[in-house]
Amino acid sequence: MQRYFLESQENVITAENAYHIKTVMRMKKGDHIEVCYPNKRCYIAALTQVADVIQFQEIKEIISQNKLPEVVLIQGLPKSDKAEITTKYATQFGVSSIIFTEMTYSIAKMDPKKDDKKVDRLQKIAIESARLAHRNDYPVITYQKSISKISYEDAIILLAYEQEKTTTIKEVLGYSQSDKKIILIVGPEGGISPVELDFFTKLGAKSISLGKRILQTEIAAIYALSVIDSIYE
């Protein structure tokens, strides 16, 4: 069943979602859809009016079984279309939000003139990917110019660090509160710089290994998200 993320608690659908229901899916009055509100609650709903504005009636709540803790991904800005790959797949693998940030070894640079458009595009990819994954919510995507402007409070901080060969995610999370927010830091193509390693270590970050192979930056978070999911499943 098609799932739509609504921007308010009201029983009307407008704009792109309405276009999708009416013109792309060609749905009729009485057809069923899934709607998710900003409070992350989702319902099966029946369409009661299909026009430029779509109206519907809730039938039944969909109970989410997703018990993954909140995982915030801080991703060193990667090259070209790799931010899109990270956004698409990290969303499917349950990430709560993604902060792209320019790190020392980022080859790609942020550009205040274009960043808003890029974030908008990534946000759309995240919403579409969350819809396909049947998530009850979607991750919010943001850009931050510097790692020093991000909040790291009240979280277990995991730093994916290439030189870390032994400490696993399981070992770090095994000793922690299970409902605590997790911040996962992944460097850009060139990895984490010594200054960044020092910065994150002082914040209490634990360096973790992502297995024995070298993973490309755009997909490294997926390894961590899979393992975190399997720990909490």
Add this chain to the structure above:
Amino acid sequence: MQRYFLESQENVITAENAYHIKTVMRMKKGDHIEVCYPNKRCYIAALTQVADVIQFQEIKEIISQNKLPEVVLIQGLPKSDKAEITTKYATQFGVSSIIFTEMTYSIAKMDPKKDDKKVDRLQKIAIESARLAHRNDYPVITYQKSISKISYEDAIILLAYEQEKTTTIKEVLGYSQSDKKIILIVGPEGGISPVELDFFTKLGAKSISLGKRILQTEIAAIYALSVIDSIYE
């Protein structure tokens, strides 16, 4: 350091690899590279001649720490460029070989006239991805027209099945020999058909859940490979 997969045990490099060393990387006599032989042993080597044929001398063996058991991915043929995404990332996540096969719900169809070219292309992607991941070997990519022509002997068979909500990979592998080959089956976009479910179940396949979200077919194997890696790490 650049890593090259050689097709024989001899100390010469020809064809594309030689072109890469000489023309793309512009290396000189005395420069170091990494070479991996078909027996999966890799060495740091010094170039002793850089011409159309490149010669080298081994300096030191590179000991692999990859303890992942053999994992064969049987992937229901997906649409468009998704086979490339699976090949690229499953290689990075340690898959031993990939067999693409046409399944009941495959929208993409195999075409004997074009299949050889497609397999060649995917094989190149796998080799390049293995090189970047610093693997000692690369997965062999093949096409099989039908699931009935594949060998399932002497393996633990894991079937990624959307309707399976509870059994996890950990539960299945926890009771098995750790050195046994694992066959991982992932359906195409439409999933596994009832006939296929029956076929695999009769072979002794265990249905497993890949977490609480719906993963797209091209990336589903990555979840399983991450969890298998974290179990054996």
